[in-house]
Amino acid sequence: MKGIVWKYGDNVNTDVIYAGKYTYVILPPEEMAKHALEDLDPEFARLVRPGDVIVAGKNFGCGSSREQAAACLKYAGVQAVVAKSFARIYYRNAINLGLPVLQSAEAVEALQAGDEVEVDFAAGKIRRGGGEFSFPSFPPSVLGILEAGGLVEYTKKKLGKA
Amino acid sequence: MGLTFSEKILGSQAGEVVTVSPDFVLSHDNSAAIIQEFKKFGLSRVRRPDKIVIVLDHIVPASEEKYAQNHKSVREFVSEQGISRFFDVHRGVCHQVFIEEGFALPGRLVVGSDSHTTSYGALGAFAAGIGRTETAAIWATDEIWLRVPETIKIEFVGKFPPAVSAKDAALKIIGDGGADMADYRAVEFGGPAAKDFSVASRFVLCNMAAEMGAKNGYFPPDGVTRLWLGGRAKEAFQAVVSDPDALFEKTLTYDLSTLLPQVACPHSVDNVKPVTEVEGTKIHQGLIGTCTNGRLEDLEAAATILKGRKIHGEVRCLVLPASQEVYLEASKLGLLTVFAQAGCLILNPGCGPCLGAHQGLMAAGEVTLSTANRNFKGRMGSREAQIYLASPATVAASVLAGAITDPRKVLQ
Numbered sequence: 001m002k003g004i005v006w007k008y009g010d011n012v013n014t015d016v017i018y019a020g021k022y023t024y025v026i027l028p029p030e031e032m033a034k035h036a037l038e039d040l041d042p043e044f045a046r047l048v049r050p051g052d053v054i055v056a057g058k059n060f061g062c063g064s065s066r067e068q069a070a071a072c073l074k075y076a077g078v079q080a081v082v083a084k085s086f087a088r089i090y091y092r093n094a095i096n097l098g099l100p101v102l103q104s105a106e107a108v109e110a111l112q113a114g115d116e117v118e119v120d121f122a123a124g125k126i127r128r129g130g131g132e133f134s135f136p137s138f139p140p141s142v143l144g145i146l147e148a149g150g151l152v153e154y155t156k157k158k159l160g161k162a
Numbered sequence: 163m164g165l166t167f168s169e170k171i172l173g174s175q176a177g178e179v180v181t182v183s184p185d186f187v188l189s190h191d192n193s194a195a196i197i198q199e200f201k202k203f204g205l206s207r208v209r210r211p212d213k214i215v216i217v218l219d220h221i222v223p224a225s226e227e228k229y230a231q232n233h234k235s236v237r238e239f240v241s242e243q244g245i246s247r248f249f250d251v252h253r254g255v256c257h258q259v260f261i262e263e264g265f266a267l268p269g270r271l272v273v274g275s276d277s278h279t280t281s282y283g284a285l286g287a288f289a290a291g292i293g294r295t296e297t298a299a300i301w302a303t304d305e306i307w308l309r310v311p312e313t314i315k316i317e318f319v320g321k322f323p324p325a326v327s328a329k330d331a332a333l334k335i336i337g338d339g340g341a342d343m344a345d346y347r348a349v350e351f352g353g354p355a356a357k358d359f360s361v362a363s364r365f366v367l368c369n370m371a372a373e374m375g376a377k378n379g380y381f382p383p384d385g386v387t388r389l390w391l392g393g394r395a396k397e398a399f400q401a402v403v404s405d406p407d408a409l410f411e412k413t414l415t416y417d418l419s420t421l422l423p424q425v426a427c428p429h430s431v432d433n434v435k436p437v438t439e440v441e442g443t444k445i446h447q448g449l450i451g452t453c454t455n456g457r458l459e460d461l462e463a464a465a466t467i468l469k470g471r472k473i474h475g476e477v478r479c480l481v482l483p484a485s486q487e488v489y490l491e492a493s494k495l496g497l498l499t500v501f502a503q504a505g506c507l508i509l510n511p512g513c514g515p516c517l518g519a520h521q522g523l524m525a526a527g528e529v530t531l532s533t534a535n536r537n538f539k540g541r542m543g544s545r546e547a548q549i550y551l552a553s554p555a556t557v558a559a560s561v562l563a564g565a566i567t568d569p570r571k572v573l574q
Contacts, residue, residue: 016540024191133185141181152199
């Protein structure tokens with residue numbers, strides 16, 4: 001799937017991804033998507049298209065454990081977040097919700113806002129024009145959750161409820 | 163090769179992924195959303211109601227009907243599921259209530275759907291923040307996967323100078339190392355000065371370990387720990403400590419005797435400067451409290467400075483004791499009177515304005531100096547407002563002057 005790159009810096013925190021004032025209200029997915037990155041890039045939620053990719057520096061998603069910071073990007077249509085590194089709770093939340101989080105410093109250095117990219121999950125590649133960047137494969141425990149489509153489906157299978 | 167504390171608790175070597183059964187799983191107002199996730203599993207009962215701890219603290223008392231509805235759904239759920247470790251809106255910040263109730267014991271494994279769950283390392287527990295969906299999954303299965311972290315050791319030597327405290331040490335460490343200095347890792351605090359840290363001060367460091375990116379923070383249990391737990395611990399416990407030959411990723415050393423009061427400047431916790439470099443920055447609001455600095459020793463540090471004085475006429479100062487227990491102790495010691503007479507506004511125990519959902523939010527152009535743990539853009543109201551972070555002593559000195567002030571000057 002192809003999409004456009006949205007590029008941000010280091011330490012993009014959960015408050016600017018999804019503000020605290022919405023965190024304790026239970027909102028439907030389309031409403032959550034409307035507030036994505038509100039305090040970082042107020043234009044993002046209006047202009048993002050399905051398949052777009054967020055590219056950021058180190059420690060993406062630092063701060064709160066709020067899961068909506070992953071959910072709002074998924075519901076906004078973001079195909080994947082590519083970063084130099086991720087904050088650990090954000091990483092878990094993204095996997096648990098089925099939002100791919102890909103670590104590639106090389107891709108982050110090279111990709112620019114507005115680039116058109118394609119993410120090939122099977123091959124572990126991000127492609128732009130002629131070039132391509134690899135991202136490491138997930139550990140087996142994590143892959144199982146992603147393959148099931150998130151932790152809810154994974155757990156249902158484990159419980160024999162799927 | 164010996165093992166680190168984290169390797170012992172999780173039963174495997176750093177880098178391995180293990181599936182474990184936690185001793186406790188904490189959640190707060192977000193339990194309303196976790197209940198909705200739990201219902202997706204099609205189960206009628208949680209697996210281990212005795213391991214679930216729920217504290218309503220984030221928006222208490224409910225400031226809007228939608229929050230009241232969330233609280234109501236949580237109360238109904240705990241009643242229906244037989245969850246006895248439930249603490250309603252009057253008790254205080256979840257992390258403070260958790261330790262006061264004696265749930266955080268040496269050697270225990272705790273996870274919580276709040277990033278500052280790391281705080282319980284102050285009492286020698288392994289404690290890490292997790293997300294909502296996985297909290298629901300623990301309610302269903304009593305299991306979670308965790309990666310065994312590598313460990314960074316931070317050793318303290320020397321003694322704090324007057325008006326310098328654990329918060330300054332935490333900010334200094336984060337300023338030096340950056341907000342990702344301990345991503346995916348454990349931080350173990352130690353060194354010859356560790357024994358001089360009170361439980362409240364250890365809590366500050368382990369709480370702020372979350373701002374280093376750490377999975378958990380940890381102080382090895384000692385006499386200070388056991389003394390504090392006397393009368394609180396309801397079960398026997400055994401300390402778990404790193405082996406003398408355990409492998410640490412690196413060791414950092416901080417000399418407390420040379421430490422200056424520190425301030426984290428907008429809009430990131432690692433944008434740290436000594437107070438001397440930001441003195442004179444005008445503030446509109448001071449905030450003393452939260453899970454980071456709302457314990458008795460924090461309120462005492464602030465009250466020592468505010469006693470018999472009035473805060474600046476163009477500044478408001480909010481004081482939030484971390485729990486009802488702290489509130490009562492502060493009341494007995496006359497600290498609440500000191501704050502009220504100085505012109506502060508005393509709020510009920512809870513998370514209050516820290517997360518920006520209610521109480522004490524800022525308008526565009528305003529500045530708050532806070533003892534909390536985060537200063538992200540837009541966190542306390544307008545995205546055009548600014549948050550600085552400091553110790554209770556620095557906030558107290560600054561609300562008197564109406565501008566960021568070195569507390570050492572006021573104490574002289």
